[in-house]
Amino acid sequence: MMKLSQLEIGETGIVKEFTDLEMSVKLMEMGCLPGEEVRISRIAPLGDPIAISVSGYQLSLRRFEASTIILQ
Amino acid sequence: MKTNIRVALVGNPNTGKSTLFNILTGLNQKIGNFPGVTVDKKTGFCTLPDGRTAEIVDLPGTYSIYPKSKDESIVFSVLADKSKGMVPDLVVVILDASNLKRNLLLYTQVADLKIPVVVALNMVDVSDKAGIKINIDLFAKKLGVPVVPISARKNTGIDKLKSAIAFANSVPLQQDTIDIESIAPGIIAQIKGEMQVENPYVALQLAHQHETLSYLSTAESDRIEQLEQEHSFHSQKAQATETIARYNFINDLLYDTVKKAETAHDETISNKIDKILTHKVFGFVIFFAILLFIFQAIFSWSAYPMSLIEDLFIWLQAGAAKILPAGPLSSLIIDGVLAGLSGVLVFIPQIAILFALISILEDTGYMSRVTFMMDKVMRKVGLNGKSVIPLIGGFACAVPSIMSTRTIENWKDRMITIMVTPLVACSARLPVYTLLIALVVPNRNVWWIFNLQGLALTAMYVLSIFSAVIVAFVMKFILKARERGYFIMELPVYRMPRWKNVIFTMYDRSKTFVLQAGKVIIAVSVILWVMKSYGPGDRFAQIDKQYAQPQYTKTMTPDSLTKVIASEKLENSYAGVFGHVIEPVIKPLGFDWKIGIALISSFAAREVFVGTMATIYSVEGDADKMQSVQQKMHEAKNPQTGEPVFTLAVAFSLMMFYAFAMQCASTVAVVYRETKDWRWPAAQFAYMTALAYTASFIVYHWLK
Numbered sequence: 001m002m003k004l005s006q007l008e009i010g011e012t013g014i015v016k017e018f019t020d021l022e023m024s025v026k027l028m029e030m031g032c033l034p035g036e037e038v039r040i041s042r043i044a045p046l047g048d049p050i051a052i053s054v055s056g057y058q059l060s061l062r063r064f065e066a067s068t069i070i071l072q
Numbered sequence: 073m074k075t076n077i078r079v080a081l082v083g084n085p086n087t088g089k090s091t092l093f094n095i096l097t098g099l100n101q102k103i104g105n106f107p108g109v110t111v112d113k114k115t116g117f118c119t120l121p122d123g124r125t126a127e128i129v130d131l132p133g134t135y136s137i138y139p140k141s142k143d144e145s146i147v148f149s150v151l152a153d154k155s156k157g158m159v160p161d162l163v164v165v166i167l168d169a170s171n172l173k174r175n176l177l178l179y180t181q182v183a184d185l186k187i188p189v190v191v192a193l194n195m196v197d198v199s200d201k202a203g204i205k206i207n208i209d210l211f212a213k214k215l216g217v218p219v220v221p222i223s224a225r226k227n228t229g230i231d232k233l234k235s236a237i238a239f240a241n242s243v244p245l246q247q248d249t250i251d252i253e254s255i256a257p258g259i260i261a262q263i264k265g266e267m268q269v270e271n272p273y274v275a276l277q278l279a280h281q282h283e284t285l286s287y288l289s290t291a292e293s294d295r296i297e298q299l300e301q302e303h304s305f306h307s308q309k310a311q312a313t314e315t316i317a318r319y320n321f322i323n324d325l326l327y328d329t330v331k332k333a334e335t336a337h338d339e340t341i342s343n344k345i346d347k348i349l350t351h352k353v354f355g356f357v358i359f360f361a362i363l364l365f366i367f368q369a370i371f372s373w374s375a376y377p378m379s380l381i382e383d384l385f386i387w388l389q390a391g392a393a394k395i396l397p398a399g400p401l402s403s404l405i406i407d408g409v410l411a412g413l414s415g416v417l418v419f420i421p422q423i424a425i426l427f428a429l430i431s432i433l434e435d436t437g438y439m440s441r442v443t444f445m446m447d448k449v450m451r452k453v454g455l456n457g458k459s460v461i462p463l464i465g466g467f468a469c470a471v472p473s474i475m476s477t478r479t480i481e482n483w484k485d486r487m488i489t490i491m492v493t494p495l496v497a498c499s500a501r502l503p504v505y506t507l508l509i510a511l512v513v514p515n516r517n518v519w520w521i522f523n524l525q526g527l528a529l530t531a532m533y534v535l536s537i538f539s540a541v542i543v544a545f546v547m548k549f550i551l552k553a554r555e556r557g558y559f560i561m562e563l564p565v566y567r568m569p570r571w572k573n574v575i576f577t578m579y580d581r582s583k584t585f586v587l588q589a590g591k592v593i594i595a596v597s598v599i600l601w602v603m604k605s606y607g608p609g610d611r612f613a614q615i616d617k618q619y620a621q622p623q624y625t626k627t628m629t630p631d632s633l634t635k636v637i638a639s640e641k642l643e644n645s646y647a648g649v650f651g652h653v654i655e656p657v658i659k660p661l662g663f664d665w666k667i668g669i670a671l672i673s674s675f676a677a678r679e680v681f682v683g684t685m686a687t688i689y690s691v692e693g694d695a696d697k698m699q700s701v702q703q704k705m706h707e708a709k710n711p712q713t714g715e716p717v718f719t720l721a722v723a724f725s726l727m728m729f730y731a732f733a734m735q736c737a738s739t740v741a742v743v744y745r746e747t748k749d750w751r752w753p754a755a756q757f758a759y760m761t762a763l764a765y766t767a768s769f770i771v772y773h774w775l776k
Contacts, residue, residue, distance in 0.1 A: 025308055029315060
C-alpha cells in the first residue's frame with residue numbers, strides 16, 4: 001500500500017482512495033480525487049509540508065495529510 | 073445610487089475575481105459589512121450597455137460552498153438567505169479556464185441553488201497558450217447558461233460580459249447537475265416541507281450548515297439537529313458522496329468540450345522561480361532579506377513625508393495661535409485637537425509603505441510560499457504557516473493584521489495568532505522607542521559599522537518577535553483544540569502585482585487606520601487636555617492667589633513666575649492628582665507621577681506618549697517639536713534628589729512597558745469584533761499588562 005507521503009520529488013502516482021473521511025472531503029474539493037494523477041513538485045525547506053501538482057495547479061499539504069492519500 | 077439589478081461575483085481564490093470586480097466597478101466601490109458578521113462586503117456599481125445600473129457584490133473567494141473559514145461562510149448565506157433581501161438577482165461565476173475541473177465544482181453547487189447564472193471564463197489567453205481548447209458554444213449549451221470568455225488582466229471580453237449581465241434571464245435556466253434528493257432523501261424532504269424551502273440543495277445545505285448559519289433561529293437550528301438524528305444524517309459522508317457525484321458530472325461535461333494538448337511536463341517559469349524562492353538555504357535567506365528591506369523601506373522612505381507632515385502641523389498650530397484669541401478654546405484646539413491629530417497623521421507614510429509592500433508580496437503569490445516554508449516552525453510554537461502574514465503585518469499595525477487572521481481556518485491557531493499579534497512591535501511604538509533611545513543611548517558606532525542606537529532599536533524588534541513566539545508556545549498548552557488542524561492550500565502561479573490593486577489597498581488601509589485610530593487619539597488628547605487644564609475644587613484659584621503675594625511677584629522674574637505657576641497647576645490638576653494616586657504602583661518600575669500620566673493616557677494608543685510628554689513638559693509652549701520634547705525630558709530632574717529623571721534604567725524600563733502592555737483601544741475593539749466575546753480582549757489585556765509590569769520591574773532593577 002503506497003501512500004502519497006512516501007513519494008520523492010518528481011515522482012508521480014494516481015490517487016486510489018483516502019484513509020480519512022474528513023481530510024478526503026477537503027482534498028476532493030481542491031481537485032485531488034480518486035483517479036487523478038499527482039506529482040510531488042517540491043518539499044518545504046524544513047521537510048514539511050510538501051507541494052504536489054494535481055489537476056493543473058500546485059497544492060501544498062502537510063506530510064500527515066499526504067499520508068491519508070493511498071495511491072494505486 | 074439607484075440600482076436595477078443586483079449581481080454577486082463568485083469564484084475560487086486566485087481566479088482573477090478581484091481584478092474583474094475592479095474592472096467592472098472602477099473605483100466606484102465601497103467596503104462595508106455583511107449584516108451580523110464582520111466579513112468585509114465589497115460592493116460597487118457598474119453601468120450596463122442598456123443604461124441600467126448593476127450593484128456588484130464581491131463575495132469572498134472559495135473552493136466550495138461548504139465553508140472552511142469565517143470569510144467563506146458568508147457565500148452561502150448571501151445566496152440563500154431570503155429574509156434580508158441580500159439574495160442577488162444574478163450570480164456571475166468566474167472560472168479559471170486553465171483549471172476548469174476544480175473551478176467547476178463551485179459552479180455546480182451555485183447553479184443548484186437555482187439563481188440565474190452567467191459564467192465568466194477567465195484567463196482564456198493563458199489556457200490557449202497551455203494548449204487547452206475549449207468548445208465554448210457546446211460548453212454553454214451543456215450548462216444551459218451564457219458563457220463569456222474574458223481576460224480580466226488584459227481587459228478583454230468585459231463589454232460582452234456586461235451585455236450578458238444586462239440581458240440575463242430573470243429565471244434560472246441552468247441544467248440540473250446531479251440528483252440531489254438521492255444524497256439524503258428523508259431529511260431533504262422534511263426540511264423542504266417544514267421550513268418552506270423549495271430548493272432541495274438549499275435544504276441539504278441547511279442540514280449541513282445549520283450550526284453556523286446566523287440567519288436561522290435557535291428553534292429552527294435545533295429542529296434540524298433533531299432531524300439529523302432521526303435520519304442518521306452524517307454530514308461528511310453526505311458531502312463526500314455529493315462531491316464525487318459532482319466530479320462525475322464535471323468529467324462528463326469536460327470530456328467532449330475541452331481538449332488538452334498532450335504536452336510533456338515542461339518547466340514553467342513559476343516552477344523555476346519556486347526552485348530559488350523555496351530553496352533549502354536561499355529560501356530563508358531571501359525571506360529575511362525581504363523582511364530587512366521592508367523595515368529599511370518603512371524607516372528610510374517615510375522619513376521625508378513624515379517630517380513634512382510634522383512641519384505642516386507646527387505651521388497650522390502657529391497659525392491657529394495667531395488667529396484665535398488666547399483662552400481655553402484656542403488652547404483646546406492647538407494643544408488638544410491639533411497635537412492629537414498630528415500624532416496620528418504622522419504615521420500615514422509608514423502604514424502606507426508597509427501595506428503597499430505586503431500587498432505586493434500577497435499579490436505576486438510570494439506570501440503563500442512564505443506560509444509554505446514557515447509552517448513547520450510555526451506549528452512547533454502552536455501557530456500555523458498562515459500566522460506569518462498577520463505577524464509580519466503586526467510590525468505596521470495590529471488592527472488590520474488581526475482582521476487578516478480570518479483566513480486561518482483552524483480555531484485554535486487563529487485565536488493564538490490574535491492573542492500574540494499585538495506583541496509584535498507595531499509602528500505606534502516606534503516614536504516611543506526612538507525618543508527614549510535617543511535620550512539615553514549614545515549615538516556612536518561600535519564594531520565599526522553598528523550604530524548603538526540602531527542596535528538598541530533592532531533589539532526591541534527582535535524582542536517583540538521572541539515574546540510573541542514564546543507566548544504562543546505557552547498558549548498552545550492552555551487552549552483546547554476544537555477541530556483538527558490542516559494545511560491544504562493552493563500555491564498560486566507567480567504573477568506580476570496588479571499595481572492598481574496595490575494602490576487601492578494602500579489607500580484603503582491607511583484610511584481605515586486614520587479613521588479608527590484618529591477618533592480615539594483625538595478623544596484622548598481632548599480628555600487629557602481637560603484633565604490637565606482644570607483641577608479639583610479651588611486649587612487653581614489658591615495657586616493664583618498664593619503667587620500673587622508680594623514675596624513672589626517681587627523676587628521672581630515674570631517668566632519664571634509663570635513657569636512655577638504652570639507646573640504647580642499641572643501637579644494640582646485632575647491629571648496631576650491622578651498621577652499621584654497611581655505613583656505608588658509604578659514607583660517600583662522607576663516611574664514618577666508625570667510618566668504615570670503618560671502611561672495611563674497611552675492605554676488609549678501608544679503614540680499618545682510623545683504628545684503627552686510634550687504637553688506635560690511644555691510648561692512654556694513649543695509643545696510639538698520632537699527635539700524640544702527630548703531636550704525637556706533630558707533636562708527633567710527629580711525635585712527631591714536633583715538627579716535626572718530619565719536614566720538608562722528608567723528609559724529601558726519604560727520601553728519594556730510599551731513593548732508588552734496592551735496600550736491600544738483600537739486593538740481591544742478589533743479583538744472583540746473578531747472573537748465576539750469580551751473574555752478574549754480581557755484575557756489579552758490582563759496577560760500583556762502583567763508581562764509589561766514584570767519585564768519593566770526586572771529591567772529597572774537590573775540596570776539601576
